[in-house]
Amino acid sequence: MQIVLKIVFISFSFALLPFKLMAEGIKDQLTTSFDYYSDNVGVKVYSPLIGLSKRLSEHWGLNTSFRIDAISAASMRQGNGQGKDGVIVDAVSGASGRLGFDDFRVAPTISAVYETGDFRANFGTYFSKEVDYTALAGFGSLSYGFNDANTVISLGGSYEQAAWSATTNRALYPTDEKRQTQVNASLLQLIDSTSYLQLRFSYTKQEGFLASPYHYLVNDTIAQFDRYPELRTSYATALQYVNEIYEGLSMHLEYRYYEDTWDMKSHTVKGELFYDLMDNLMVGTRVRVYNQTKAGFVKKLNDYSLDDAYIVSDYRLSDLQTQSFGISMSYRPGFIDDENIAIKMSYDWYQTDNNAYIENWYGASQIKASFLNVALAYDF
Amino acid sequence: MKRGRTGILLLLSTIFLSACTHVAPYEKEVLATQKMLSNPLSERTAFESHIYPIREGTSGAESGFQGGCGCK
Secondary structure, eight states, rough: OOOOOOOOOBBOOOOSSSSHHHOOOOEEEEEEEEEEEEEEEOOEEEEEEEEEEOOOOEEEEOOOEEEEEEEEEOOOSSOOOOOOGGOOOOOOOSSSSOSSSOOOEEEEEEEEEEEEEEEEEEEEEEEEEOOSEEEEEEEEEEEEEEEEEEEEEEEEEEEEEEOHHHHHHHHSSSSSSEEEEEEEEEEEEEHHHHHHEOOOOOEEEEEEESSSSOOOOEOOOOOEBBBBOOOOEEEEEEEEEEEEEEEEEEEEEEEEEEEEETOOEEOOOOOOOOEEEEEEEEEEEEEEEEEEEEOOOOOOOOOOOOTOOOOOOOOOGOOEEEEEEEEEEEEETTTTTGGEEEEEEEEEEEEEEOOHHHHHHHSSSSEEEEEEEEEEEOOO | OOHHHHHHHHHHHHHHHTTTTOOGGGGGGGTTGGSSSSOOOHHHHHHHHHHHHHSOOOOOOOOBBBBTTTTT
């Protein structure tokens, strides 16, 4: 069993940004973005995105985006590596095993926006297709600001239906489907003219085949694919505090608590500073610390036997600590069309602590990664 | 339930704050700047809201929504 971490990138930022939404309204904007990820276990991902937002009328707008993920993943360390049509399945992406980029994914999304006064509604759909996984989803959100938009409430939800088609030709039991329902809510409250709080909450229900179809465990007594419960329900609450602590310098602090029905809990703390170095140049630096406890059915790798209902080799269900550090900048070249163009860049360094499950799977004691984002936004 | 109490406590705390403050529209100049946005670099947020859930075992309550791949 092996594989599964498909580092594919797809993101649809759409809801839960009420303050920004209320402040800016529907914009005519063309966005291009290039994301790059690389780590010490051989995964590289190149992910370009193009997006278009267009105001259609006084109240209506349209958002579209199209992303391609090109994944070049590590060679497989465990297993026979034999996949569909004789291709080799790599250890990380679970993709086709072709030379060069192992997997491509396309992911179009489209949404409509309705806005009137302090009310805003957003709803849409996305489709995602890769060599062994296909997903279709619908999403929507409502936002309302009151008390001169000193308080903004948002409610959102999404439903995703997906199906595996494992490249190993493995039949998945009891189903090859995966469904996810998510409900989000947020509340933003201004404290004064230079600070505010934002509270976010999410409820997520996942059903179906929730393990990776590729991860497997080999110890002294068994060689088995990962098996997880077919239902997982989780709750997460995050509180963000933003304050201008000095003229031109803002501080963003955030804490998130998570727990689920697999007995996992996590704590995430983030801190970031942004500084207006010049009128058209903002720079930032940040740190993030993450800690999770293992799922209740996770055992030490050598303790699993054929009697176990659930088997886990994936480090992501184990006790885990990670840290990341990043820098960023946003620049509006004033000589181009009255600052209608923004260039944004960010770089982050990410690493896990030493972890026996990572060692078992990747042959490295920890994962060390870099990720880079370069984006250009044009308001027309 | 513990999680319910925590969420309600945070929610009520935030609501209570609303009763003791009012920022007029003309006082929002600083709040409207990019560095004060909840999400100043939206493209980066879209990117990282996929990275972290792939590399870690838990996710949720992010400022962006992501989904669609078999990586989690």
